Amino acid sequence: MKLNISTVAKKAGVSTATVSRVLNGSPSVSKKTREKVMKVIEKLEYVPNHVARSLRSKKTGLIGTIIPHSTDYVFNFPYFSIFLREATKRLSGDGYQLLLTIEEPDENPVEIYRTFLDRKIVDAFIILDLKEKDERVEFLKTRDAKFVVVGRAVNGEEIPFIDTDNMGGAFKAVSYLLKKKCRKILFLNGPANQSVSIWRARGYLDAHLKYGLEVDDSFILNGSFTEDSGYKMTKSFEGEFDAVFAASDLMAMGALKALKEMEKDVPVIGFDDIPQAAMTSPTLTTVRQPIEKVGYTVADSIIACLESEEFPRKVLDVELIIRESSEVNHEDSKKW
Amino acid sequence: MKLNISTVAKKAGVSTATVSRVLNGSPSVSKKTREKVMKVIEKLEYVPNHVARSLRSKKTGLIGTIIPHSTDYVFNFPYFSIFLREATKRLSGDGYQLLLTIEEPDENPVEIYRTFLDRKIVDAFIILDLKEKDERVEFLKTRDAKFVVVGRAVNGEEIPFIDTDNMGGAFKAVSYLLKKKCRKILFLNGPANQSVSIWRARGYLDAHLKYGLEVDDSFILNGSFTEDSGYKMTKSFEGEFDAVFAASDLMAMGALKALKEMEKDVPVIGFDDIPQAAMTSPTLTTVRQPIEKVGYTVADSIIACLESEEFPRKVLDVELIIRESSEVNHEDSKKW
DNA sequence: GATTACAATGTAATCGATTACATTATAGCA
DNA sequence: TGCTATAATGTAATCGATTACATTGTAATC
Secondary structure (H helix, E strand, O other): OOHHHHHHHHOOOOOOHHHHHHHOOOOOOHHHHHHHHHHHHHHHHOOOOOHHHHHOOOOOHHHHHHHOOOOHHHHHHHHHHHHHHHHOOOOOOOEEEOOOOOOOOOOOOHHHHHHHHHHOOOOOEEOOOOOOOOOOHHHHOOOOOEEEEEOOOOOOOOOEEEEEEEHHHHHHHHHHHHHHHOOOEEEEEEOOEHHHHHHHHHHHHHHHHHOOOOOOOEEEOOOOOHHHHHHHHHHOOOOOOOOEEEEEOHHHHHHHHHHHHHOOOEEEEEEEEOOOHHOOOOOEEOOOOOOOHHHHHHHHHHHHHHHHHOOOEEEOOOOOEEEOOOOOOOHOOOOH | OOHHHHHHHHHHOOOHHHHHHHHHHOOOOHHHHHHHHHHHHHHHHHOOOHHHHHHHOOOOEEEEEEEEEEEHHHHHHHHHHHHHHHHHHEEEHHHOOEEEEEOOOOOOOHHHEEEEEEHHOOOOEEEEOEEOHHHHHHHHHHHHOOOEEEEEOOOOOOEEEEEHHHHHHHHHHHHHHHHOOOOOOOEOOOOOHHHHHHHHHHHHHHHHOHHHHOOOOHHEEEEEOOOHHHHHHHHHHHOOOOOEOOEEEHHHHHHHHHHHHHOOOOOOOEEEHHHHHOOOOOOEEEEOHHHHHHHHHHHHHHHHHHOOOOOOOOEEEEEEEEEOOHHHHOOHHOOO
């Protein structure tokens, strides 16, 4: 009835210690007993109880990832599932599991981190959607918890992070437009308080600086990363512009839709390179983020953090993918 | 340094048993000791170790939800985040947590369920995307595991489930179109092997039956629930049709886009009633699913299942929301 | 005051693994 | 053969809670 390590031990005529050693591949077990024990384990289909192991080892093997519910972003972001897939793959290779949870509505975001820490439910956290001043990070630091942030602090704060080169990406995209003689580039940026938005804005500014150009702040708009937001910001912008740089492909797609309705024909560049970007018409010029690599690297860093006390800090390269949408005029490039 | 139940017990001058009783609200503790112990607990900021509790109680409080990675559906489905939010809210009210994980790529989907069961990581499962013949369900039944399915078996099999009235919804939508004298209704259905698709197809057939009409099977197409799929199926359909019924709002939006390009003007009805449905042009007539209620009810059922051995089986009502897209012709109703 | 009933608390086993330390078996060598 | 070094295994404590059972305290009753 009860199937635990001592059931196996009895059946194999050894002590629980020996069974445990076999399970954990200890070298100090003779080949003969190892085989004898393995046979019993297989016959009984015994699998060690994870909870008991966790209690003893003080490690649950769970990596907490709390999805901020304030933002639709994560779930509407086609990349997120790819990120999760790659992270999951890497983690499970080392016996870890992702514990995904949604922030509780109507509750201070920090509370769920506190709960998970206090009750020792997870070994570490992955922090998504880093804010400019992030109370989750503050909290985890005061508690000496292990975590890796997807994103990069804007104030040079020392936290373990993985990020793509958002600033560099924006720089490349905007430079490309400036080189094409665009001088009034509408920048549809993400939420103002997210670090990713700030890095991209820096890239936007830097590119202008390189060309010795002043930046008119009114060209930088803050919205959410959705198609709808891109559409609305473009449509409602009052003033002339001769190019659009959007902080996500979804936004860029919204901008294209708006431009079409406005019968305006200017270059558009997006960010991400989601699968759809190559399939829209016109196809979308965009800054490709290595999302698989982000997923893998975050998982890898978490493991490194847990098993060898490393302090990961990595910025992954991005690439400007030139397609039709940045080449005026769109009408030429494709039947609409 | 070490902060556990016996630290508290010592500090309060009682036994661990008494502290445990206080923690669990046992009535057999005098008011005086209760207060004394509470004071120490608060002062030390003691929180019971979840893993130790799990070991003793044989319950982890985690509800496993494994997201099938084969399908983009879940993550592109704007409803999913709402479902998760409501389920999370209900579960956490009773001290449970959702353990969301992605199916491992390149692995038999059953394996992750086996792992979670063998290692006793979760107390129960929520099964998404029920298939016509679902090996996950088969497996969990042989293992006597607790689970609730979102969806409804098509063969009358006795499993605990929560579903919306997919058949009724399709019936209402198709009846509405038939009443408008549509006789060649293109049905953009979901994947053929999913139970939800089968139920909706039954509704489509039943509505025709009510009107004494034969059904031409070539009008029922199987695709995925994405906008792209709806677009492509509509565009590539060879033959006449005078209405479109889509199995998701995203598909319906794709169909509208295709129809516009084809300069064809027929009624379109979707399924779900996602937030965008009211904001497209034309606004989308659709079958509203009570997604919040689904989330809440699934969570509720899981808890009932765990705590009182109930066997939940519920079908939630859906409602046909009439907007512009079903009223020919679209052109009249709104500026495109 | 003695007896009884029940309330309050404590003791120690238990959940299922891991592991420091103790013990026994085996091999190597004089 | 006897002794030592080391390999192999066992014993029992431990992780941090819960709880059956034992014990003690208190109040009510005769």
